[in-house]
Amino acid sequence: MSGMTVSDLIPELALxxxxxxxxxSALFLPxxxxxxxxxxxxxxxxxxxxxxxxxxxxxxSGFQGSAMHPWQHLSFSGTYAxxxxxxxAKVIVLSVTALVIALSVDWFRSDPRQGEYYALLLMSALxxxxxxxxxxxxxxxxxxLLSSATGYVLVAFHRxxxxxxxxxxxxxxxxxxxxxxxxxxxxxxxxxxxTTVFSDxxxxxxxxxxxxxxxxxxxxxxxxxxxxxxxxxHAWLPDVADGAPAPVAAFVTVAPKxxxxxxxxxxxxxxxxxxxxxxxxxxxxxxxxxxxxxxxxLWQDDIRRLLGWSAVSQTGYALMAIVALGRSSLxxxxxxxxxxxxxxxxxxxxxxxxxxxxxxxxxRYAGLxxxxxxxxxxxxxxxxxxVGIPPLAGFAGKxxxxxxxxxxxxxxxxxxxxxxxxxxxxxxARFLGPIYFDEAPEQSGASMDRTAAGVAIxxxxxxxxxxxxxxxxxxxxxxxxxxx
Amino acid sequence: xxxxxxxxPLLGALLLVVxxxxxxxxxxxxxxxxxxxxxVLLMVVWSRFKGTGTFEQIESAPWIPTLxxxxxxxxxxLSLALxxxxxxxxxxxxxxxxxxxxxxxxxxALFLFLETASLGVFLSLDLLLFYVFWDLSxxxxxxxxxxxxxxxxxxxxxxxxxxxxxxxxxxxxxxxLSLYLSTAPHTFDMRHLIxxxxxxxxxxxxxxxxxxxxxxxxxxxxxxxxxTWLPPAHVDAPAPASTILAGVLLKMGTYGFVRILLQMMxxxxxxxxxxxxxxxxxxxxxxxxxxxxxxxxxxxxxxxSVNHMGYAILGIAAAAAILPGxxxxxxxxxxxxxxxxxxxxxxxxxxxxxxxxxxxxLWRRADTYEISELGGLARRAPIxxxxxxxxxxxxxxxxxxxxxxxxxQIFVGGFPVYxxxxxxxxxGLIITAALFLNLLQRVFLGPLPERWQEFRDLDRGEIVSLAxxxxxxxxxxxxxxxLLAVIDSFVRPLVTR
Numbered sequence: 001m002s003g004m005t006v007s008d009l010i011p012e013l014a015l016x017x018x019x020x021x022x023x024x025s026a027l028f029l030p031x032x033x034x035x036x037x038x039x040x041x042x043x044x045x046x047x048x049x050x051x052x053x054x055x056x057x058x059x060x061s062g063f064q065g066s067a068m069h070p071w072q073h074l075s076f077s078g079t080y081a082x083x084x085x086x087x088x089a090k091v092i093v094l095s096v097t098a099l100v101i102a103l104s105v106d107w108f109r110s111d112p113r114q115g116e117y118y119a120l121l122l123m124s125a126l127x128x129x130x131x132x133x134x135x136x137x138x139x140x141x142x143x144x145l146l147s148s149a150t151g152y153v154l155v156a157f158h159r160x161x162x163x164x165x166x167x168x169x170x171x172x173x174x175x176x177x178x179x180x181x182x183x184x185x186x187x188x189x190x191x192x193x194x195t196t197v198f199s200d201x202x203x204x205x206x207x208x209x210x211x212x213x214x215x216x217x218x219x220x221x222x223x224x225x226x227x228x229x230x231x232x233x234h235a236w237l238p239d240v241a242d243g244a245p246a247p248v249a250a251f252v253t254v255a256p257k258x259x260x261x262x263x264x265x266x267x268x269x270x271x272x273x274x275x276x277x278x279x280x281x282x283x284x285x286x287x288x289x290x291x292x293x294x295x296x297x298l299w300q301d302d303i304r305r306l307l308g309w310s311a312v313s314q315t316g317y318a319l320m321a322i323v324a325l326g327r328s329s330l331x332x333x334x335x336x337x338x339x340x341x342x343x344x345x346x347x348x349x350x351x352x353x354x355x356x357x358x359x360x361x362x363x364r365y366a367g368l369x370x371x372x373x374x375x376x377x378x379x380x381x382x383x384x385x386x387v388g389i390p391p392l393a394g395f396a397g398k399x400x401x402x403x404x405x406x407x408x409x410x411x412x413x414x415x416x417x418x419x420x421x422x423x424x425x426x427x428x429a430r431f432l433g434p435i436y437f438d439e440a441p442e443q444s445g446a447s448m449d450r451t452a453a454g455v456a457i458x459x460x461x462x463x464x465x466x467x468x469x470x471x472x473x474x475x476x477x478x479x480x481x482x483x484x
Numbered sequence: 485x486x487x488x489x490x491x492x493p494l495l496g497a498l499l500l501v502v503x504x505x506x507x508x509x510x511x512x513x514x515x516x517x518x519x520x521x522x523x524v525l526l527m528v529v530w531s532r533f534k535g536t537g538t539f540e541q542i543e544s545a546p547w548i549p550t551l552x553x554x555x556x557x558x559x560x561x562l563s564l565a566l567x568x569x570x571x572x573x574x575x576x577x578x579x580x581x582x583x584x585x586x587x588x589x590x591x592x593a594l595f596l597f598l599e600t601a602s603l604g605v606f607l608s609l610d611l612l613l614f615y616v617f618w619d620l621s622x623x624x625x626x627x628x629x630x631x632x633x634x635x636x637x638x639x640x641x642x643x644x645x646x647x648x649x650x651x652x653x654x655x656x657x658x659x660x661l662s663l664y665l666s667t668a669p670h671t672f673d674m675r676h677l678i679x680x681x682x683x684x685x686x687x688x689x690x691x692x693x694x695x696x697x698x699x700x701x702x703x704x705x706x707x708x709x710x711x712t713w714l715p716p717a718h719v720d721a722p723a724p725a726s727t728i729l730a731g732v733l734l735k736m737g738t739y740g741f742v743r744i745l746l747q748m749m750x751x752x753x754x755x756x757x758x759x760x761x762x763x764x765x766x767x768x769x770x771x772x773x774x775x776x777x778x779x780x781x782x783x784x785x786x787x788x789s790v791n792h793m794g795y796a797i798l799g800i801a802a803a804a805a806i807l808p809g810x811x812x813x814x815x816x817x818x819x820x821x822x823x824x825x826x827x828x829x830x831x832x833x834x835x836x837x838x839x840x841x842x843x844x845x846l847w848r849r850a851d852t853y854e855i856s857e858l859g860g861l862a863r864r865a866p867i868x869x870x871x872x873x874x875x876x877x878x879x880x881x882x883x884x885x886x887x888x889x890x891x892x893q894i895f896v897g898g899f900p901v902y903x904x905x906x907x908x909x910x911x912g913l914i915i916t917a918a919l920f921l922n923l924l925q926r927v928f929l930g931p932l933p934e935r936w937q938e939f940r941d942l943d944r945g946e947i948v949s950l951a952x953x954x955x956x957x958x959x960x961x962x963x964x965x966x967l968l969a970v971i972d973s974f975v976r977p978l979v980t981r
Binding site: 384387388389390391395396399400402403406407411414415418419421422425426429433436437470471474475478 | 546547548549550551612615616619620622623627630631638639642643646647650651654655657658661662664665
């Protein structure tokens with residue numbers, strides 16, 4: 001419990017060191033060599049992801065945990081969790097970061113400040129993975145702020161673009177407000193329990209009065225709702241998806257969400273089951289989020305706004321796992337699997353946009369199946385995975401989420417999610433229709449970003465592979481517990 | 485063997501995409517050869533079939549052991565009959581000439597992909613695997629209708645089809661999960677679910693689960709009032725796709741009624757059999773009446789599907805209505821009703837499949853489906869007329885053809901259970917007879933309009949496809965023993981259990 005091994009933090013340290021190295025090299029490299037920074041950043045991420053994935057193996061030999069979970073433990077005086085879910089989230093976030101770096105190479109090729117971009121991206125990834133491991137209120141706040149502050153700058157990176165700036169302002173204002181609310185909630189928790197460490201909070205909270213407890217957790221949930229794009233703090237998502245540089249949009253719609261959902265799970269599992277009423281509220285938030293996101297997406301004629309709203313609805317589905325937390329053993333593995341599928345689908349879809357040099361309007365996708373068959377196929381796979389068509393990964397994600405929700409006694413929420421899935425097909429098909437059934441109006445001259453096209457195809461292939469190899473994830477997470 | 489049968493078309497589809505084959509002719513030959521393979525393989529499976537009353541020739545492999553899902557395929561009398569019909573119909577439909585719109589490669593690849601999905605629905609013995617194939621069939625059909633359908637309208641029809649049936653299949657997914665969660669340890673194994681029936685009886689959970697499944701299957705079959713996706717999808721699809729839609733995809737609904745509802749939740753079904761039977765009766769009568777009113781050949785045939793699937797579900801509901809031990813002495817009638825329903829599935833697939841292929845021939849030559857614009861074609865196209873007449877007579881239930889064998893058994897078996905419903909369902913027979921005779925008369929007889937003077941008769945490729953289907957229609961009508969034996973091996977243990 002009180003172990004304080006630096007080796008627990010190799011992925012985090014790698015990102016930190018890597019981002020500093022990138023920052024320094026950005027200062028000193030001549031402009032024509034600036035793209036080297038992308039390679040450095042990619043190397044950093046690869047090191048971090050390998051370190052994260054090999055943590056269980058390296059810990060098995062050294063650390064003496066409990067008999068059930070030989071290597072999972074709380075590190076740094078109980079403030080940082082090293083468990084399967086944190087590691088899985090790290091692997092997802094870092095893989096996304098690697099793909100986003102590949103997307104950025106061409107997009108930012110002519111940008112003289114690109115070195116700083118990669119440094120910020122690494123810092124933002126660090127914030128997201130720290131969120132996933134946070135087992136302490138202050139740790140959570142720290143990670144939130146790191147992830148948010150870097151996020152604002154990344155979104156505004158095209159500083160001469162008005163849309164980029166507008167999106168960043170909106171992102172920032174909403175973020176400042178909700179992060180402030182969260183800080184207030186954290187203060188209340190400290191007052192109620194006398195500690196900020198999750199593992200020590202559970203017992204005193206059972207004695208806390210209902211009203212202050214509800215106020216405290218509501219404020220924290222609002223802060224986390226901003227990160228994951230849930231109602232009532234979802235409004236930034238479509239604007240950021242639309243206005244931010246496309247690779248950044250791919251990143252901020254996914255990475256912080258993964259980390260924040262894991263810390264949300266850790267946080268609610270500290271709350272007392274009875275009296276606090278969090279489960280019902282999260283269920284309502286999930287219901288509102290998925291429905292609102294889907295209905296708003298129905299009329300979008302811009303693929304980036306569409307992806308923004310669909311990201312909102314996907315958050316709604318993911319929250320079903322939080323609702324089922326502790327009542328169904330399927331809940332957390334389902335969440336991880338669903339997030340992996342969602343991350344691949346979103347990055348893949350944005351990769352198609354990047355490959356087409358930011359093409360976004362629906363009518364310009366007409367005849368894509370003829371002009372760019374592979375991109376069309378990749379986009380189709382991503383969309384059908386979002387809908388939940390087997391054997392793509394999105395299917396098993398939804399299947400297990402629905403199963404966990406029914407198991408937890410929230411059948412109505414599963415029914416609503418089903419209705420929403422049908423609805424979602426309507427707007428995805430609004431894009432698929434022209435892509436396959438229409439002829440291209442004229443040959444568009446813009447060349448294709450081949451690296452981004454590669455990312456799109458790799459993501460789509462991974463969705464198929466993950467869908468067929470569902471068991472790899474579920475058997476790896478079968479006997480894991482969420483530490484807190 | 486079954487695994488090979490199942491995945492050969494998919495493999496063929498991938499090969500078609502990858503290999504540098506060009507030209508409609510060579511692609512058609514290649515796709516036809518690939519589609520012939522499952523047919524031959526299923527004949528081998530049929531010859532090895534012992535009829536033990538349980539699933540045979542099972543092949544399995546671990547898939548998601550953590551969740552209790554596995555890859556498992558096998559056959560019993562029901563799935564063997566339907567899978568064989570599916571393979572036959574796909575072979576006939578794939579080689580059938582149609583306007584490929586300059587994309588023959590994608591067309592044949594998609595068709596073969598759809599064949600794997602369709603066979604998979606009937607051959608799966610794992611509920612999750614079943615669901616996977618079920619959904620994949622929607623995707624394949626969506627693109628077939630959208631890309632190769634008739635004009636602007638096809639896109640809307642394709643979307644309507646996709647949305648409507650996806651709604652059904654997701655509701656079914658909830659049912660699947662509900663069954664899954666009622667087992668301990670959790671499993672999707674259909675054999676286990678049939679043997680133990682973990683969620684059967686009168687409880688709320690059982691009723692809700694039954695309703696979810698029934699809704700999904702009612703959309704797919706389709707039963708009135710869940711049929712509204714069907715007419716536009718059928719009319720706007722290219723003819724071979726209409727054939728598969730009517731012949732194979734609709735059967736998935738009736739198959740589900742038997743395999744899941746009748747076998748896994750018989751007590752719940754027996755309690756809810758009457759509402760299902762009433763919906764089926766409405767489909768029989770309403771489908772026939774609306775078909776009679778249609779002035780578009782394809783629409784008219786499409787609505788007869790609603791009518792025929794109504795018969796099949798009426799038979800299934802009659803077989804479900806009484807449990808052995810409660811009703812006593814009804815074993816014989818239940819067995820007749822269920823056998824009739826199963827034969828109806830096979831017969832309707834072959835007959836309506838052939839009819840829809842013929843509408844494709846009509847479209848290629850006349851570019852219209854309007855009955856009023858046609859007439860007197862018998863003079864120019866005697867072979868076409870002859871085959872169409874046999875198919876139409878089979879569809880209206882003429883003795884000596886496959887449709888009669890099915891419907892006769894449904895009526896005889898269902899009468900002791902639901903005398904009034906069956907009596908009313910006979911109305912459907914009369915209306916269907918009227919609408920088909922009217923169709924034959926107005927399209928093929930009478931004076932030949934000036935513009936059809938150059939109407940060509942069927943070409944060799946078309947004749948091969950159609951003759952194959954019609955031959956089976958006649959054989960099943962005259963000597964159905966070989967088919968009934970296989971179906972009986974499934975029905976008998978079920979009704980006496």
